[in-house]
Amino acid sequence: xxxxxxxxxxxxGIATAxxxxxxxxxxxxxxxxxxxxxVMGLRKxxxxxxxxxxxxxxxxxxxxxxxxxxxxxVSAIDPAARSxxxxxxxxxxxxxxxxxxxxxxxxxxxxxxxxxxxxxxxRGAEKARQAIAALGTQGSGRVVIGIFGSPYACPPGPYxxxxxxRDRLGPGxxxxxxxxxxxxxxxxxxxxxxxxxxxxxxxxxGFRASAAVVNVASDRVVLANGETVTFDLxxxxxxxxxxxxxxxxxxxxxxxxxxxxxxxLLTAWPGVYAIGDCTVITLAxxxxxxxxxxxxxxxxxxxxxALTAPEGSHPTFAGTGLCFVEMGGQEASKIEGEFFADPxxxxxxxxxxxxxxxxxxxxxxxxxxxxxxx
Numbered sequence: 001x002x003x004x005x006x007x008x009x010x011x012x013g014i015a016t017a018x019x020x021x022x023x024x025x026x027x028x029x030x031x032x033x034x035x036x037x038x039v040m041g042l043r044k045x046x047x048x049x050x051x052x053x054x055x056x057x058x059x060x061x062x063x064x065x066x067x068x069x070x071x072x073x074v075s076a077i078d079p080a081a082r083s084x085x086x087x088x089x090x091x092x093x094x095x096x097x098x099x100x101x102x103x104x105x106x107x108x109x110x111x112x113x114x115x116x117x118x119x120x121x122x123r124g125a126e127k128a129r130q131a132i133a134a135l136g137t138q139g140s141g142r143v144v145i146g147i148f149g150s151p152y153a154c155p156p157g158p159y160x161x162x163x164x165x166r167d168r169l170g171p172g173x174x175x176x177x178x179x180x181x182x183x184x185x186x187x188x189x190x191x192x193x194x195x196x197x198x199x200x201x202x203x204x205x206g207f208r209a210s211a212a213v214v215n216v217a218s219d220r221v222v223l224a225n226g227e228t229v230t231f232d233l234x235x236x237x238x239x240x241x242x243x244x245x246x247x248x249x250x251x252x253x254x255x256x257x258x259x260x261x262x263x264x265l266l267t268a269w270p271g272v273y274a275i276g277d278c279t280v281i282t283l284a285x286x287x288x289x290x291x292x293x294x295x296x297x298x299x300x301x302x303x304x305x306a307l308t309a310p311e312g313s314h315p316t317f318a319g320t321g322l323c324f325v326e327m328g329g330q331e332a333s334k335i336e337g338e339f340f341a342d343p344x345x346x347x348x349x350x351x352x353x354x355x356x357x358x359x360x361x362x363x364x365x366x367x368x369x370x371x372x373x374x
Contacts, residue, residue, distance in 0.1 A: 001094040002027045004307060007074055007084060008099030009033030009061045011040075012276035012296030016097050018370050019304025021066035029067045030093065032086055036061060036071050040363055041154050041293060044125040045161055045326075048132065048235075049168040054125070057363055063371040074100075077249035079269040095271045095307055098258065099300065100246060102153055102277040102291060106238035109148050111216035116146065116236035119161065120153060131233050132168060142174040144231040146221060148213055149239030150181050153277055153291045156325040156335060158237050159184065159196055163328035165235075166203045176206035178221075178229060183209060185348075187283075187290050188335060192348035199327050199351070240291070242278055252278070262289075262340070263316040264306065265299050273306075275299035281319075284342035294323050297366075324359035327351040332359045 004020060006013045009031055017031045043057035061069045076085035083092035104121060106112045117131060118124035135141045145162045162177045169175075177200065183193040184207065197207050212224040221229040242252045251267060252258045257280035260266060265273045276296030281289040289295060298321055305315040319340030324332045331351035338345040349355065 001025075001307065003093040004029050004095045004097065005082070005084060005091055005093035006031045006097045006099060007033075007077070008101055008276070008278075009035060009038055009069070010099060010101050010276065010296060011293035012099035012300040013097070014038060014064065014370055015297040015300030016099065016275070016304050017064055017067045017300075019301045020307060023304060023308040025304075025308050027094070030070060030091060031061065031064065031067050032070045032072060032074055032084065032091070033061060034071070034073045039122070040366075041120075041157065042359070042363060044119070044122065045157065045164060047125050048119060048128045048161065049164045050129060050133065051164070051168075054122070057367065059367055059371045065370070065372055074245060077245060077251065079249060079251055079267065079272045082269075082271050095273070097300075097303055098246065098251060098267075098272070098274040098278060099276050099296065100243045100278045102240040103243045104238045105241045106148070106236065108239045109213055109216060112148060112236060112238060115216045115218050116234040116238075118238050119145075119235045120157075120237050128233075128235055132165065135173070135233055136169055140172045141169075141232040142176075142230060143169070143233045143235065144221065144229055145175070145177045145235045145237070146211075146213070146229070147177070147179040147181075147237045149237075150179070150186075151288055151291050152237050152240045153293075154323075155185055155187060155290050155292070156196070156323070159200060160326045161235065162200065162205050163203055164326060166205060167328050171204065174206070175204070176208065176229065178208040178211035180212055181209065187287050187337070187339075187344070188346045188348055192335070192346060195348050203328055240277075246278060256280070262319065264314070265303055265317060273303045275303060281339075283339055283344050285344055287344070289319065289339050290321075290337075292321065292323055295321050324355060324362060326356065326359065330356055332356040334358070 039058040046052040047054045072086040082096040214222045246252045258274040262281045277291040302317045322336040332355040334349040
């Protein structure tokens with residue numbers, strides 16, 4: 001194998017690229033992304049609440065060890081030929097890995113673009129930081145964190161954000177989170193969801209489930225049941241969708257996600273893998289495996305192992321994963337999942353200061369392992 005082409009410079013793409021090099025792959029590793037840098041979602045949340053700067057955790061993709069990074073917009077994908085087009089040039093590989101993430105579609109909700117801030121994107125994180133700082137000077141106000149569609153990236157993230165906004169603004173503000181799902185974290189289950197809601201309530205944060213949105217006005221969200229959720233500041237997790245290019249290429253159907261073999265991560269095309277948020281893996285209980293950076297990372301590592309394994313060896317994705325969710329007050333919990341079990345086994349641990357240290361280490365360990373240090 002002479003060349004592996006990877007589309008996407010997030011957790012999955014980086015884990016695949018660096019995993020290939022770590023396992024001694026001697027061919028060319030080409031990683032393509034429209035952005036020039038990588039930054040974790042947790043860093044964006046810290047930026048929003050003023051806890052730390054984005055730049056502290058941002059790394060140039062040119063610094064990935066042993067990887068040829070090409071910045072540019074992929075305009076076409078030919079899975080049959082294992083090739084992509086960038087700036088009018090065709091780039092082909094012996095294997096193609098699609099790690100393109102999920103696209104945001106705030107336009108699907110009338111009024112959301114005009115009246116909400118998309119905190120799941122980088123520009124929105126900076127805008128939200130400024131808005132929270134301005135609101136903080138007033139001494140009171142109402143902040144709403146709205147989840148406008150499911151699935152979305154980082155399921156516990158909105159609740160973490162609400163708890164950190166409470167830490168940032170203090171007790172004089174009303175804070176509420178709403179979700180379209182019947183419980184807070186369906187993939188975690190009823191017990192874990194109840195524990196999360198209990199934590200919110202202990203910090204005087206409101207929670208509203210089964211909140212289907214009709215539209216957003218300048219100061220309120222209108223729900224399908226006729227109720228309204230008023231706000232001074234709306235921090236939005238917009239609807240997610242598969243990147244349109246993947247549907248255009250035939251890798252996914254319109255308004256669906258890329259289908260893969262849950263164990264090998266292969267698509268319907270030989271030598272073409274798809275990992276991370278652009279994919280769907282349905283679990284025994286009918287839910288999908290979470291769209292989370294750590295899942296994409298583990299999948300990327302399996303693909304790297306498969307592409308470097310000796311003939312006759314068939315590495316597979318085990319469907320396990322864990323992540324850390326901040327619970328306010330400088331504490332964090334750990335979510336651990338055996339997602340391929342029947343039924344899936346997922347737990348949310350008791351918050352602790354030690355787990356908060358583990359979350360901070362999660363970022364630093366990966367940045368150190370993946371990137372050349374300046």
